[in-house]
Amino acid sequence: MTEEIRRGLAGVVADSTAISRVNPETNSLLYRGYPVQELADTQLFEAVALLLWNGELPTDDDLEWLRANGRPHRMLRDDVRAAIDALPLGSHPMDEVRTAVSVIGAREGEGESLLESGASREENVARSLRLFAALPAIVAYGQRRRHGLDPIPSREDLTYAQNFLWMTHGDLPDPVVVDAFNRSMILYAEHSFNASTFTARVITSTLSDLHSAVVGAIGALKGPLHGGANEMVMHTFDEIGTAGNVRPWLDTALAERRKIMGFGHRVYKHGDSRVPTMRAALGALVEHYDRPDVLALYEALEREFVERKGIYPNLDFPSGPAYHLMGFDTPTFTPLFVAARVTGWTAHILEQQADNSLIRPLAAYNGVPERHVQAAEPVS
Ligand SMILES: CC(=O)SCCNC(=O)CCNC(=O)[C@H](O)C(C)(C)COP(=O)(O)OP(=O)(O)OC[C@H]1O[C@@H](n2cnc3c(N)ncnc32)[C@H](O)[C@@H]1OP(=O)(O)O
Ligand SMILES: O=C([O-])CC(=O)C(=O)O
Secondary structure, eight states, rough: OOOOOGGGGGGGGOOOSEEEEEEETTTTTEEEEEEEHHHHOOOOOOHHHHHHHHOOOOOOHHHHHHHHHHHHSSSSSSSHHHHHTTTTSSOOOOHHHHHHHHHHHHHHHHTOTTTSSSHHHHHHHHHHHHHHHHHHHHHHHHHHHHHHHOOOOOOSSSSSHHHHHHHSSSSSOOOOHHHHHHHHHHHSSSSSHHHHHHHHHHHTTTOOOOOHHHHHHHHHSSTTTTTTHHHHHHHHHHHOOSGGHHHHHHHHHTTTTTTTTBBBBOOOOSOOTTTTHHHHHHHHHHHHHHHHHHHHHHHHHHHHHHHHOOOOTTHHHHHHHHHHHHHHHHGGGGHHHHHHHHHHHHHHHHHHTOOOOOOOOOOOOOOOOOOOOOOOOOOO
C-alpha cells in the first residue's frame, strides 16, 4: 500500500471548527464571523474572550458575570508564587507560566478522579475564565522577579489591559498604550488549527483535562517557529541596531541561510491578515514614545526582506517592537502571547469536548524491515 504523506500536516484539513476562519485568499480572519480588525477597533479583550467561548458578543449580563467571577481571580495566589519562586531566576518565563498553569490545574482538579467523566462544559467555561484572569499576574510577576521587584497587587476596578500594565509597571499608562496592548491581545487570541491549539485539541481528545491541554499548548507555543518568534524578533532588532545596518546584516544572515524571525507563515503566503492592525498600533506607540528609530528599523527590514525573498511579516514582527516600547522585557513577549491565546485554546478545548474523536494519525514506517533476536543466553 502506498500512503500519501503530508509532512507537517501541511494542507491537511483535520476537523472543522466554528471558532475562527483564516482565509489566505481574502487575507482575512474572522472570530465567530466577526472580522478581527473590527473587534480590535471596538472591543475590550475580555469581551472577545466571551465571544470565543460562547459564540456571541457579551450582553451586559455576560459582562457582569465575567466581572463577578473573573476579577477576584486576578491576584497572584501564594501556591503559584511559591512554585515560580522555586524555579531558577534564569529559567525562561515560558517555563514559569507552564509551571504556574500546572499548579492551578492541580488545585482546580483536586479530588477529581479519572474514573469520573470529567468536568462539565459549564465548569470548564468557569475554569477558562479563572485561568484567563490569573495569567496576567503570573506574567507580570515573572518580569518583576527577574528585575528584583516585588509583585504589585491586582486591581478589580480596571479593565484587563489596564490591570495587566498596572501589575507590570505599577502605574497606569497613557490610553494610547492601553489601546495598543488591548489590540495586541485581541489579535493574538485565536488562529484556528495553529500548532499550539492543535496540541491542546490532541490532549483534549484523550479525555484529559483543560489545564493539561493548556500546559501542552504552552510547550508548543514556546518554540521560535511559533510563538517564540515575537521574542526572537526583538533579538534581531537588537542585533541589527539601526536601520542603516539592515542591508549588511541581511546579506550575512541570508548567506548563512538563517531564518528571519517574524516573517513567513504556514497558511498566509501573501501577508498576515493581522499585521496592518498591529503595525498601526506600533505606529501610535512610536509617536507616543517618540521613537522613530524603531519604526525606521522595522520598515527597512520589512522592505529589504520582502524585496529579496518575497516573504511577508507575520503578527510577531510588529508585536515584538510594540511590546518593547510598552516596557515589557524581551523574554516576557511569548508569555504575553500565552495570556492572549489561552482564550482561543480554551474555546477549542470546549469545542473538542463537545464532539470528541480521538486524534491519532498514521505513520508510514521507514525503519529496518522485520528481523528477529538471535538465540542467545537467557538474561538472568
Ligand atoms: C504567530 C505565529 O506563530 S506566526 C509564525 C512565527 N514564526 C516565525 O516567524 C518563524 C520564521 N518563519 C518560519 O520559520 C516559517 O515561515 C514558518 C515556520 C512560520 C512557516 O513555515 P512553512 O510553511 O513550513 O514554510 P517553510 O519553512 O517550508 O518555508 C518555505 C521556504 O521559505 C523559506 N522561509 C520561510 N520563512 C522564512 C524566514 N522567516 N526566513 C527565511 N526563510 C524563510 C524557507 O527557508 C523555505 O525555503 P526553501 O524552500 O528554500 O527551503
Ligand atoms: O496559524 C499559525 O500557524 C500560527 C499563527 O499565526 C498563530 O497561531 O497565530
